[in-house]
Each structure stands twice: as structure tokens, then as C-alpha cells.
Amino acid sequence: MALRMWASSTANALRISCASKTPAFALSRCFSSGTQLISFPLPIIIFCKLMVLDGLKYASSHEWVKHEGSVATVGITDHAQDHLGEVVFVELPETGASVKQGGGFGVVESVKATSDVNSPISGEVIEVNSKLTQTPGLVNSSPYEEGWLIKVKPSSPSDLESLMDPQAYTKFCEEENAAH
Amino acid sequence: MNLVRLNRTPILKQLHLEEKLLRKSSTNWCIINDGTDTPAIVMGISGKPSELLEIGSVLRDQVPVIKRFTGGGTVVVDKGTVFVTLICNKDDVPGVQPYPRSIMSWSGLLYNQVFKGIADFQLRENDYVFGNRKFGGNAQSITKNRWIHHTSFLWDYAEGNMAFLKQPARAPEYRMERGHTEFICRMNEYLPRTDFIEKTTEAVETYFSVKNVNLEATEEPCGAEFVPSTRLLSKQELEEALGPQPEIIGVSV
Numbered sequence: 001m002a003l004r005m006w007a008s009s010t011a012n013a014l015r016i017s018c019a020s021k022t023p024a025f026a027l028s029r030c031f032s033s034g035t036q037l038i039s040f041p042l043p044i045i046i047f048c049k050l051m052v053l054d055g056l057k058y059a060s061s062h063e064w065v066k067h068e069g070s071v072a073t074v075g076i077t078d079h080a081q082d083h084l085g086e087v088v089f090v091e092l093p094e095t096g097a098s099v100k101q102g103g104g105f106g107v108v109e110s111v112k113a114t115s116d117v118n119s120p121i122s123g124e125v126i127e128v129n130s131k132l133t134q135t136p137g138l139v140n141s142s143p144y145e146e147g148w149l150i151k152v153k154p155s156s157p158s159d160l161e162s163l164m165d166p167q168a169y170t171k172f173c174e175e176e177n178a179a180h
Numbered sequence: 181m182n183l184v185r186l187n188r189t190p191i192l193k194q195l196h197l198e199e200k201l202l203r204k205s206s207t208n209w210c211i212i213n214d215g216t217d218t219p220a221i222v223m224g225i226s227g228k229p230s231e232l233l234e235i236g237s238v239l240r241d242q243v244p245v246i247k248r249f250t251g252g253g254t255v256v257v258d259k260g261t262v263f264v265t266l267i268c269n270k271d272d273v274p275g276v277q278p279y280p281r282s283i284m285s286w287s288g289l290l291y292n293q294v295f296k297g298i299a300d301f302q303l304r305e306n307d308y309v310f311g312n313r314k315f316g317g318n319a320q321s322i323t324k325n326r327w328i329h330h331t332s333f334l335w336d337y338a339e340g341n342m343a344f345l346k347q348p349a350r351a352p353e354y355r356m357e358r359g360h361t362e363f364i365c366r367m368n369e370y371l372p373r374t375d376f377i378e379k380t381t382e383a384v385e386t387y388f389s390v391k392n393v394n395l396e397a398t399e400e401p402c403g404a405e406f407v408p409s410t411r412l413l414s415k416q417e418l419e420e421a422l423g424p425q426p427e428i429i430g431v432s433v
Contacts, residue, residue, distance in 0.1 A: 061324055083279040088350070089226035089251075104323070107225070111280035112252035112306055113320035114225050176277075 050173070051078040053144050057160050058169035059102075059120040064144065065152075067160060072121055075148040076108070076139060079173050085111040087139040090132040092150060097125045099152060101159045106149065108139060117149060121159040127151040181268075181388035183381065184395060186213040191220050191257055192246055192412060194265075197398055199249045199408040201267050202321060202328045208272055209398075210384050211265040211330075212377060219258040219341055220244045222332070224251050224319060229413065229421040231349060238344050238418060245413040250330065251280075252319030256344055260336030260366075262373065264380055267328045273387065278322050287318065287329050293383040299370045305352035308333075312354055313365035335367045335376065 056064045062080035066073045081087065089109035099105045099119035107114040128150050132138060138147040164172060186194065194213050201209050221233065221243055229235055229245065232254045238245060243256075257263075266287070270278040276286045288303030295301035299310040308316035308331065318331040342360035355363055367376060384390055 083277070083281075085280055091225070102324075109224070109226050109251040111284065111320075112224070112250070112318065113280035113283070113322055114249065114251045115280070115322040116324060118324060 050082055051144070052166045052170050052173075054166050056144070057120065057163035057165065058172075059118065059163055060172060061102075061118045063118060063120050065120040065160070065163065067121075067154065067157075070153060071126065072123065072152045072154050073148050074119060074121070074150050074152060075143055076117060077169075078143050081140045081143045081147070084108060084113075084115060084140075087136045090136045090139065090149070092128040092132070093125050095125050095127060099123060099125060099150070101156070101162075108136070119150075119152065120163055121152060121154050122156050123152040123154040125150050126153050181208040181210055181384065181390050182393045182397060183210045183212070183384070183390050184393055184398060186211065186395065188215045188217045188259065189213050190218070191216040191222060191263070192244070192410070194263060195222075195246065195248050195410040196408045198265055198267065198328060198330060199321075199410055200406045201398060202323065202326055204406050205267070205398075206269065208269060208388060209265070209267040210381075210388075210390065211263070211267075212380065213263040213265075214373070214377065215259040215261060216257050216263070217259070218244070219256060219338070220246055221254060221256050221344055222246045222248055223254045225249060226251070227254055229418055230423070232346055233418075233421075234344055234346060235418055235422040239415070239422070241344075243344060245418060246410065247413060248319070248410045249408065250319035250321040250328065253317060253348060253350075254345055255317045255332050256337070256341040257332050258338065258341065260334065260338070262333040262335045262367075262376065263330065264333065265328065265330035266384070267326065269326050271325075278325075278327055280320055280322070283320055283322070283327055283329055284318070287331075290383050290387070291380075293386065294376065294379045295370075304354055307352060307354075309354075310365060310370060314363060315365050315367050333367055333376070334364060335373050337364070337366065 053064070056066050058064050058077065062077045064075055064077050087108050087110045090106065092106045093099070097105070099122060101120065101122045102118055104116040105119045105125070106117045108117060129148050131146065132149070141147065194211065194216070198211065221238065223229070223232060223245065225247065227247060233245065273286065276282050284303065284306055291308060292301060302309055306318070307314045308318065316331045316333040318329065320327060320329045339361055345360060347359065381390070
């Protein structure tokens with residue numbers, strides 16, 4: 001199901017229609033032959049059938065951060081949501097709470113498991129995604145957009161330097177998967 | 181792996197211990213608690229009493245309701261429940277990734293060893309079943325470098341206790357809308373309690389070098405005071421979940 005959702009969201013991103021004659025799974029065939037890093041004109045890198053977006057930074061615990069001026073948006077990656085399974089519950093901090101780089105700030109529940117979510121950067125939580133209370137599945141269907149978790153006012157811009165760029169994160173995921 | 185054997189330890193105390201060891205220890209642990217002292221209802225982290233419990237009955241019978249730190253569903257536990265918990269460093273279980281399905285699958289292999297030749301055991305839609313009847317509720321919590329997988333096994337149970345639970349909205353397909361008593365079964369129909377505990381210990385020993393330790397050993401590694409998230413719900417919380425009750429107006433005759 002995650003693959004089908006990915007294929008559908010990719011189709012949307014690439015503005016390719018998925019009419020009944022072109023089922024969503026057809027897109028996946030393009031990437032079924034082994035692990036490939038494929039660059040598209042749009043800022044999307046497809047790694048082994050999972051998305052890694054350009055312009056973001058990534059933590060080894062599979063969270064992403066998008067830094068725009070004085071606000072940083074945080075979520076979990078497509079790799080993470082795929083491995084977690086269907087998310088049924090998300091617990092997030094209150095606004096005003098402090099987060100520390102590498103420290104846990106919330107949990108997601110999937111397949112009878114709570115999984116910690118860790119912040120890639122330090123700062124103050126200025127907004128949480130309230131949509132996730134009613135629709136936790138947004139974390140699966142739109143991990144980089146509607147499924148964002150928190151917005152942070154960063155306290156240490158240098159935090160970003162220790163995070164991975166998209167290519168490094170892609171390689172990291174490859175190595176992690178190969179190790180198992 | 182340190183193995184701690186408990187007997188009739190209250191489930192709230194057990195859960196507090198587990199949460200502390202998951203968060204604060206760097207050692208692998210197996211905890212086996214042979215029953216809990218008094219009946220209790222234990223919900224997962226996202227459990228809502230109004231959706232999962234017959235709150236009126238729960239309040240009337242003053243059954244403790246606990247919300248635990250792991251995911252998953254709701255169980256009623258008592259002296260007939262055998263608890264088995266595994267707390268592991270993610271790198272100490274080869275081939276197991278720190279994700280729910282990988283850990284769950286590995287647990288299925290472990291318990292396959294326990295029940296080999298005894299019953300038609302399988303891990304079915306994340307439940308432990310004999311045939312199509314569930315005999316153990318399991319749940320997990322995963323941190324950056326460690327994970328816990330714990331199970332409450334129904335060696336025996338009181339049918340009346342199941343009446344505290346509503347039919348859950350989210351249920352595995354194989355349940356096929358069966359009520360609790362048709363859906364679950366007792367392990368005591370399949371093997372003796374001591375055999376189960378012994379075989380579980382043996383299965384764990386195939387994966388780890390096991391050292392028997394006492395409860396005091398759990399105090400050592402953890403240092404500063406830890407505040408668990410697992411908690412007992414208050415009577416007020418349950419009453420609020422029940423909602424307003426119709427006022428009964430007596431009529432004089």
C-alpha cells in the first residue's frame with residue numbers, strides 16, 4: 001500500500017495523470033530493477049522506490065528539516081513512514097516547548113508500536129500540525145508536505161551543518177537497508 | 181541479556197520498570213512476571229476509554245485502568261496472565277531492524293520455538309494465535325537505539341472480566357467480528373504454565389547469553405530519577421469519559 005501511495009504522489013508531483021488506463025503501480029515498474037538514484041527535473045530524488053526531497057536536510061534517525069528564514073519545519077521521511085507502516089496516532093509537544101537536536105519530541109504509533117520522533121535541530125516549537133489528530137495517515141500519504149509534524153524557531157543555525165544532504169541521506173538509507 | 185523473574189508483581193509497577201529500563205538502561209533485559217496481583221485494564225498509548233471500555237462497569241467494580249507507553253490495544257490482566265517482556269539494543273539482534281514489523285516478525289520466530297509441536301501457533305496480523313484464536317496481546321515501543329516488545333499471555337482469564345471491554349473499532353480481519361469469548365482462548369488448554377515459562381526462557385537463550393538477576397539489579401544502571409509516562413487513569417477521567425448520565429427522577433406513589 002505504501003508503494004501505491006508513493007506512486008500516486010509521485011504522479012501528482014510530476015503532473016502525470018493516473019487514469020484508469022495507467023494504474024498507479026505502472027509507475028513503480030520504472031524503478032523495480034534494483035536500487036537507483038534517479039534525478040528528476042523537479043526537486044525529487046527517487047531512491048529505491050522511496051522519495052528523498054532536494055532542499056531538505058536529513059537526520060540519521062530519518063527525520064527531515066526544511067529551514068526557511070526563522071522557521072524550520074520538521075517531519076519524518078518517506079523511508080521512515082514506509083518502514084513504520086500505517087500511522088494511527090501522533091503525539092506532539094505543546095507550542096512553546098523546547099526541542100534539542102537528537103532529542104525526542106513526540107511519538108507516532110503504527111503496528112502496535114510507539115516510535116520516538118527526534119528533532120534534527122534545537123529550538124522552540126512554534127506550531128504543531130493539528131491536522132494529525134484527526135488524520136494521522138497524512139504522515140504516510142504526504143510525509144514531506146501535509147504530514148509535517150512541528151515548526152521550530154531554531155536556536156542554533158549551525159545544527160544544520162551536522163545533518164545530511166539528500167545525496168548523503170540516500171546513501172545512508174541504502175547502506176542501512178543493505179546491512180539487514 | 182539479564183533475565184528478571186517476577187511473581188504477581190502489580191502490572192503498573194512492571195510497566196514503570198519496563199519504561200525505565202527502555203529509556204535509561206543500555207543492557208538487554210527479559211522480564212517474566214508470572215501473573216499480576218489484582219485485575220487491571222491496560223490500554224495502549226492512544227486508547228480512549230469511551231471507545232474501548234464499558235466505563236459504567238469499570239467504575240462500578242473499581243477496576244484500575246492504566247494507559248501504557250507502548251502502542252496496541254486494550255487487555256484485561258489478572259493472576260492468570262503471564263507477562264513476557266524483551267528490551268533490546270537495536271544492534272544486538274542481528275537481522276532485526278528497529279521498526280515495528282521487523283521486531284514483530286522476529287518475536288514470531290522466537291515464540292514459534294516455544295510452541296513448536298504443541299499447538300497450531302502463528303503470528304497472525306500481529307497477534308499470537310492458536311488457529312484463529314488469540315491467546316496473547318503484544319505491543320512495542322521503539323527509541324533511537326533500543327526497543328521493547330512485551331506480551332500479556334492469557335494462560336487463564338475470568339470471562340466476566342472481558343465484559344469490561346467493548347468490541348474495538350479497529351480489529352484484525354481474522355477476528356471476523358467475533359465477541360471476546362469467541363475470539364480469545366486460554367493457554368492452559370495447551371500446555372502447563374511452568375512449561376511455557378521454561379520454554380520461553382530456552383528460546384531467549386538461543387538468541388542471547390542469559391544471566392538471571394534479581395529485581396535489585398534493575399536499580400543499578402539507571403541513575404537519576406525517571407518519570408514514566410505510563411499512568412493510572414483517575415476516577416474523574418473515567419467519569420468524564422463516561423459523559424453525563426441521565427438523571428433518574430423518582431415518582432412518589
